[in-house]
Structure formats: structure tokens, C-alpha cells
Amino acid sequence: MNPLRTVAQPVIIAEPAYLLKRGIAALVSDMVRTDVLFIDDMGELNSHLDKNKVHAVFIDEQLLTDKPSTDLFFQLKEQTLYVGLSANPGQIRHKNKFDAVMDRSGTKEELVAAVESVLQPGTGESDKAGSLLSSREQEVLKEVALGYTNQQIAAKLYISRHTVISHRKNITAKLGIKTVSGLTVYAVLNGLIPKDQIR
Amino acid sequence: MMGKNTVTSDMKMAEVIHMNYLLLPVINRFGIKLGFGDKTVEKVCRDHGLNLSFFLDIVNTYHDPSYFPRDKMRGYPATLIIDYLLQSHEYYNRTMLPEAEGMIEKLVSTCSGHCEDLRLIEDFYRKYKEELQNHLSGEEIHFFPYVRALVEGKTGGKDLETLRREYNFSYQAHADEHESVIAKLVDLKNILIKYLPPDYDVEVCNNLLYWLFIFEDDLKDHERLEDVILLPVLENIEQQFRNQQ
Numbered sequence: 001m002n003p004l005r006t007v008a009q010p011v012i013i014a015e016p017a018y019l020l021k022r023g024i025a026a027l028v029s030d031m032v033r034t035d036v037l038f039i040d041d042m043g044e045l046n047s048h049l050d051k052n053k054v055h056a057v058f059i060d061e062q063l064l065t066d067k068p069s070t071d072l073f074f075q076l077k078e079q080t081l082y083v084g085l086s087a088n089p090g091q092i093r094h095k096n097k098f099d100a101v102m103d104r105s106g107t108k109e110e111l112v113a114a115v116e117s118v119l120q121p122g123t124g125e126s127d128k129a130g131s132l133l134s135s136r137e138q139e140v141l142k143e144v145a146l147g148y149t150n151q152q153i154a155a156k157l158y159i160s161r162h163t164v165i166s167h168r169k170n171i172t173a174k175l176g177i178k179t180v181s182g183l184t185v186y187a188v189l190n191g192l193i194p195k196d197q198i199r
Numbered sequence: 200m201m202g203k204n205t206v207t208s209d210m211k212m213a214e215v216i217h218m219n220y221l222l223l224p225v226i227n228r229f230g231i232k233l234g235f236g237d238k239t240v241e242k243v244c245r246d247h248g249l250n251l252s253f254f255l256d257i258v259n260t261y262h263d264p265s266y267f268p269r270d271k272m273r274g275y276p277a278t279l280i281i282d283y284l285l286q287s288h289e290y291y292n293r294t295m296l297p298e299a300e301g302m303i304e305k306l307v308s309t310c311s312g313h314c315e316d317l318r319l320i321e322d323f324y325r326k327y328k329e330e331l332q333n334h335l336s337g338e339e340i341h342f343f344p345y346v347r348a349l350v351e352g353k354t355g356g357k358d359l360e361t362l363r364r365e366y367n368f369s370y371q372a373h374a375d376e377h378e379s380v381i382a383k384l385v386d387l388k389n390i391l392i393k394y395l396p397p398d399y400d401v402e403v404c405n406n407l408l409y410w411l412f413i414f415e416d417d418l419k420d421h422e423r424l425e426d427v428i429l430l431p432v433l434e435n436i437e438q439q440f441r442n443q444q
């Protein structure tokens with residue numbers, strides 16, 4: 001068996017159904033070495049997210065009924081992965097805000113695949129699809145390597161900040177490189193930007 | 200949960216090393232050197248005046264990723280944990296970082312052909328080394344002394360906010376630093392594994408990678424001890440301090 005990857009920030013499971021939350025926790029700890037927290041009160045969850053860095057949140061869509069607390073929940077936290085749990089994943093509310101959606105009644109294999117695609121970037125879907133960056137992703141990567149912020153990149157490329165962040169998540173998942181300085185090295189090695197343009 | 204592969208007090212220290220030689224630097228951090236003869240773990244710890252239970256927990260969390268008795272470890276005195284963390288810092292400063300740097304320098308100097316790219320990686324490493332050294336010394340100057348001041352009651356009648364400011368300690372900044380020093384190390388490994396340009400010496404680079412894997416595991420274990428054990432212990436101490444005021 002491969003040694004488990006350590007994730008420094010915890011994973012939060014916001015799911016009122018006892019068996020389901022235990023089940024997801026078990027899948028998570030099979031896959032990564034991390035702390036798992038159970039919070040199914042939106043107020044508590046939002047204040048936790050406000051104060052702490054969190055690697056991923058698995059949340060039941062039933063908790064996302066109240067508008068103010070839902071808006072607060074989705075306020076962009078770049079490092080956090082959002083996973084929705086739904087009885088009807090195709091129709092889940094706020095679909096475009098989630099990094100992944102899981103079927104509450106999925107088979108073990110489906111659930112494992114879903115958790116894997118979120119927690120083990122690079123070994124899931126994106127790798128199978130080949131690790132080539134799309135041309136849009138290359139553009140975003142270039143700007144990142146040149147030292148621009150998400151806000152600046154959004155303005156330069158006429159896309160929303162949310163879209164920039166989503167491209168960045170994909171770039172990181174495909175390349176296995178997360179930090180700006182690491183991405184810069186990649187960009188120079190691959191001729192996306194000349195060395196003398198690094199800030 | 201004591202698995203078959205757990206280090207126990209009645210094992211011989213020599214067996215422990217045979218079971219997992221990567222524990223050697225961890226054991227060294229407790230002031231223990233080779234040449235244990237047939238002494239058991241318990242005997243060696245007693246000879247060195249160590250807290251046996253703490254020693255076992257540290258060695259086992261390092262040895263077995265699934266072994267992590269959170270609540271029990273949060274019961275150890277903060278100063279005991281800090282002393283161990285300081286020893287790890289010394290190891291990173293004295294051994295881990297310079298060794299890796301030496302290997303990277305060798306990688307560049309044995310390069311044949313287009314070596315610009317390898318220099319880029321060397322640059323990345325140099326900056327990383329500086330960042331990690333700053334993180335470590337920051338903890339030594341701010342974070343640990345802040346915890347110690349609270350534990351020892353040397354707070355001069357000040358409130359927490361003032362103390363935090365004086366010691367320049369913030370949970371958020373600390374968490375950001377941890378995330379960055381781990382992420383950059385992982386990035387460096389991936390850059391070497393996935394994107395290394397071809398004009399390099401295989402042996403030199405393999406050695407570097409072996410070393411970086413060990414480095415990463417060690418550092419992650421270290422930061423986990425700080426994040427998941429020491430910080431909650433600190434939060435407790437802060438709470439007690441507030442209650443007393």
C-alpha cells in the first residue's frame with residue numbers, strides 16, 4: 001500500500017445523517033492523513049471557515065437553504081475544496097460552486113471515486129484525461145508566473161475571479177505544482193515565459 | 200491501537216532501528232546515539248532521563264502514519280513538546296537543508312549541455328531554504344517563547360492581545376507559513392520527477408530525490424505535531440490565562 005499523503009489542513013464533514021458522515025470520514029482517512037471535523041451547524045461551520053484554513057468541506061445540500069449563511073459559506077476561499085452531497089447530484093443547488101458532487105445513495109465505488117478525485121489531485125480524472133493544459137489554462141499560468149494576482153488576471157483576461165481560481169485549481173491538479181514559485185519554474189522550463197521576465 | 204509494527208517499551212532499541220532505519224534521526228533528537236547493545240527502549244530512555252511515554256508516541260507517530268493518539272499527546276507539557284521540536288529544527292538546519300543544497304549544487308555542476316534549467320531549480324531551492332530557515336527561526340524567536348511565557352506565567356500583567364503582539368504570534372500567519380513550506384517542497388519534488396530537463400546526472404538526481412522524500416515526511420510530521428498537538432495545547436493555555444484574568 002502507498003504511504004498516505006498528509007494534508008495539513010483538516011477536512012470538514014457537514015452531514016447530519018450519522019452513517020453517511022461516518023462513511024465519508026472512513027473513506028477520507030483511507031486516502032489521506034488528516035484531521036476530520038464534523039460540523040453540521042451552519043453558523044459554527046462559517047465561523048470555523050472564517051478563522052481556519054480547511055482543505056475540503058463535504059456538505060449536504062440540505063444545509064444550504066438559508067440564503068445569508070449559504071452566501072457566506074461560498075465566499076471564495078481559494079484553498080478550500082467544496083464537495084456537495086445530494087440525493088440528486090445532477091440537480092444540486094449551487095452546482096457551479098462545487099469542485100465535486102457526490103451522490104448520497106452512491107455505491108461504494110462511486111463514492112470512493114468521488115472522494116479520490118477531490119483529495120488526490122493528479123491521480124484522478126485529470127491525469128487520465130492527459131496532463132496537457134488547455135490554452136486558457138496556459139494563459140492563466142503565464143500570468144500567474146509573471147506575478148499577477150487573481151484579480152489582475154481576471155481583469156486582463158476578461159473572466160471572473162471565480163473562473164481564474166477554478167483554472168488555477170485545474171492547473172495544480174494537472175501539473176502537481178501548487179505554489180506560484182513552483183508554477184513559475186514550470187512555466188520557464190516549458191518556454192511559456194522567458195527567464196528574464198520573472199519578477 | 201497497538202499494531203504488530205508498533206515500537207514498544209520492551210523492544211530492544213537495536214530492533215527498532217532494524218524495523219525502520221528512518222527512525223534513527225528521530226531517536227538522535229532525544230540525545231540517543233548508536234551502540235545500544237541489547238538495551239531495551241525503556242532502559243535507554245531511563246539512562247537518558249527521558250519521558251518514556253512521550254518518546255514512544257513521537258517514534259510511533261513518525262513510524263506509522265495511522266498512529267496518532269491526539270488526545271493523549273495533547274496532555275504532554277508544552278515545554279516537553281517544544282524541546283523536541285527545537286531538536287528537529289536543529290536537524291533541518293544542520294543536516295537536511297545543507298545536504299539537499301549540496302546535492303543540488305552537484306546536480307548543476309555535473310550537468311552536461313543546457314544547464315540554465317537546472318540553475319532555475321537551484322534558485323528555487325535556495326529561496327525555499329531561506330523561507331524554511333525564516334520559518335524555523337521565527338518559531339524559535341516568537342512562537343515558542345510566547346508559549347513558554349504563558350506556561351511560566353511570565354506575562355507581566357499584560358493581556359493576550361498585547362502578548363501576541365509583542366511576541367509577534369498569529370495563528371493565521373503560522374498556518375500560512377506551514378502551508379507554504381510544505382507545498383514548495385512537494386512542488387520541488389514534482390518538478391524534478393515530472394519536468395526535469397534531460398541533461399542531468401541520474402545518480403546525483405536520484406540521491407537528491409530520496410533525500411527530498413525523507414525530508415518531506417519528516418517536515419510534515421513536524422508541522423503536524425505543531426498544528427494538531429501544540430496549537431490546541433496553546434489554545435487551552437490561552438483559555439486558562441483568560442479565565443484567570
Ligand SMILES: [Fe+2]
Pocket residue numbers: 284288335338421425
Ligand atoms: Fe517547527
Ligand SMILES: [Fe+2]
Pocket residue numbers: 334338377421422425
Ligand atoms: Fe512549523
